[in-house]
Amino acid sequence: MKGWLIVNGFLNSEKFEEIYDWLIKAALQQGIELRKLTNDQVGSILPISPKNTSWKEKPDFVLFWDKDVYLAKTLEKEGFKLYNCAEAIETCDDKALTFIKLKDTDIKMPKTYVAPMTFDKEYKDYTFLLQVEGNVGYPMIIKENKGSFGEQVYMVNNYYEAVEKIKNIEHHEFIMQEYVESSKGKDVRIHVVGGKVVTAMERVNENDFRANITNGGSMKKYTPTKEQEKMAVEVCEKLKLDFAGVDIMFGKEGEPILCEANSNAHFKNIYDCTKVNVADEIMKFIKKDCKTDN
Structure with a gap:
């Protein structure tokens, strides 16, 4: 099995490169050859019109670890199978679209x-x-x-x-x-892959209303409640996400309130916290899902 890992060619950071390496290593463990390509490399060889029917070798799938929605949609038009799909990436990358998409569901969100x-x-x-x-x-x-x-x-x-x-x-x-004052400086990050919760952590920041680790927050392993798990899985289902990091806040009575969903959430921190390698779970899911489609 062969795949493309699409990343952004203009993000030059050790933090991002580490994530890409983890995904490539996880793919190898599943017997998958995952080739890293940047969005500027791929975009330059994709014609907008007409449809390119002369591909010498197409990958079995594309792991789209970027937010270049136009490229994602173009690849889908060319018949490529994307994880996550272009629609899911576009919705998660725009907080207004996320809210609109989930507005008429039973998923609780802030006003x-x-x-x-x-x-x-x-x-x-x-x-x-x-x-x-x-x-x-x-x-x-x-x-x-x-x-x-x-x-x-x-x-x-x-x-x-x-x-x-x-x-x-x-x-x-x-x-x-x-x-949401009851969740000041704290939330739960739940990683969902293939409709199942694979790991979770609680993030706490005593000095900021935001719980993000990059803003000085700390983390600890966390066992989500059934209600939190249900929300995280349902969010992914509604947003058509194959995998995601779902951030959930605490309501006044401890009830889950959605903060946001991340279509390509970084997983280094949660590995350090829980020792669960989300990259492994993603590649296992892709391998199984591709075989099912075939």
């Missing part, structure tokens, strides 16, 4: 409002903010639609802070959410 689109970098009228604050109050969480490691997530304590923050993020689209 969320999508900021109105503007053609200018700065809003000329903030009436919408007054309407939102009346429903969610302060503190309020403002999240840029696209962001990672909690770096584009902000807390504002009043109208003036909110306006200033919105001005600072300029043209970036964003959502506004109620602050």
